[in-house]
Amino acid sequence: MLITTDEIPHTKSPEQKTSWRCAVCGFLFEGEKPPKGCPVCHSPSSEFIPNGAREPLRYDGEKFDVLVINGSTHRAGNSGYMADLAEAVLRERGVSYRRYNVSEYAIDYCWCCYAVRAESCSYPCRNKNDDMPAFHAMLAASKAVIVVSPINWNGMSARLKAFLDRTTCMENLFHLNKPGLTEGKVAGILICGHEDGAIKTAMDIWLNFQQLGYVLAPFGIAFRTHGSQFNSSTDREFFRNDELIVRHTRGVVNNVIEMMQLGIEENVKGKLVPVTE
Numbered sequence: 633m634l635i636t637t638d639e640i641p642h643t644k645s646p647e648q649k650t651s652w653r654c655a656v657c658g659f660l661f662e663g664e665k666p667p668k669g670c671p672v673c674h675s676p677s678s679e680f681i682p683n684g685a686r687e688p689l690r691y692d693g694e695k696f697d698v699l700v701i702n703g704s705t706h707r708a709g710n711s712g713y714m715a716d717l718a719e720a721v722l723r724e725r726g727v728s729y730r731r732y733n734v735s736e737y738a739i740d741y742c743w744c745c746y747a748v749r750a751e752s753c754s755y756p757c758r759n760k761n762d763d764m765p766a767f768h769a770m771l772a773a774s775k776a777v778i779v780v781s782p783i784n785w786n787g788m789s790a791r792l793k794a795f796l797d798r799t800t801c802m803e804n805l806f807h808l809n810k811p812g813l814t815e816g817k818v819a820g821i822l823i824c825g826h827e828d829g830a831i832k833t834a835m836d837i838w839l840n841f842q843q844l845g846y847v848l849a850p851f852g853i854a855f856r857t858h859g860s861q862f863n864s865s866t867d868r869e870f871f872r873n874d875e876l877i878v879r880h881t882r883g884v885v886n887n888v889i890e891m892m893q894l895g896i897e898e899n900v901k902g903k904l905v906p907v908t909e
């Protein structure tokens with residue numbers, strides 16, 4: 633699991649400065665603690681992560697049940713809040729999980745090898761230069777995903793789009809008549825926005841997982857928008873005080889767990905006929 637900046641132990645002496653990076657715009661800051669806010673993109677302090685040479689993300693192979701993906705540009709924004717709510721339910725239910733905020737990772741755009749030659753797009757992905765191979769491995773290893781996205785122009789965030797485009801190498805296994813890695817797994821989708829477009833965004837995300845052979849949990853989509861009559865500066869406060877977002881998010885996570893615990897994946901393995909576009 634990832635630690636938040638609040639949890640990072642400050643064991644250095646005051647003279648030893650840490651370098652902090654805004655995960656949204658890349659602004660760098662030196663200091664014992666991250667700045668109160670980013671002077672460039674105006675993100676709050678919670679968007680800062682320690683800067684420095686980072687090893688590419690690796691999956692250690694340890695089994696876990698649910699992969700939680702916060703697809704927002706903001707690791708600790710409104711989508712991050714929904715991901716926090718999801719984590720709370722998973723903890724309460726004793727379900728093993730890992731949560732990742734995509735803004736903290738290097739996820740390159742899809743090279744679209746498939747568009748050149750079908751056989752060129754296969755698993756593992758040809759692009760091994762970023763963090764996506766570890767996410768591929770975790771998608772294959774986990775039993776369920778919970779994906780969170782803000783609405784950006786009636787669709788998912790660009791960062792999540794890049795992530796989902798990169799799952800084409802797993803989907804294309806079915807076209808190439810190779811054994812699949814993802815069929816029968818369970819998906820839940822959480823969406824937040826300012827005014828509208830939540831259903832379309834959820835359906836766009838769902839289409840991707842459907843083509844990977846996932847099963848959408850019953851009542852597996854929760855969405856909440858604040859309202860165009862309000863200033864977006866008030867969105868964060870609204871989401872954190874809204875009772876419905878808590879109830880619906882917790883419901884989706886509950887329903888994902890219930891479906892996952894039915895063991896559909898083991899039961900349908902090898903029995904499904906892949907029908908993909």
Ligand SMILES: Cc1cc2nc3c(=O)[nH]c(=O)nc-3n(C[C@H](O)[C@H](O)[C@H](O)COP(=O)(O)O)c2cc1C
Nearest residue numbers: 704706709710711782783784785786825826827828
């Ligand atoms: C580029 C951009 C496009 C957006 N488009 C929409 C939209 O089409 N519909 C909507 O309801 N909200 C839209 N929003 C508002 C965000 O969905 C909303 O602020 C969301 O809660 C932000 O989540 P975050 O804190 O995880 O980034 C847009 C925001 C941005 C920056």
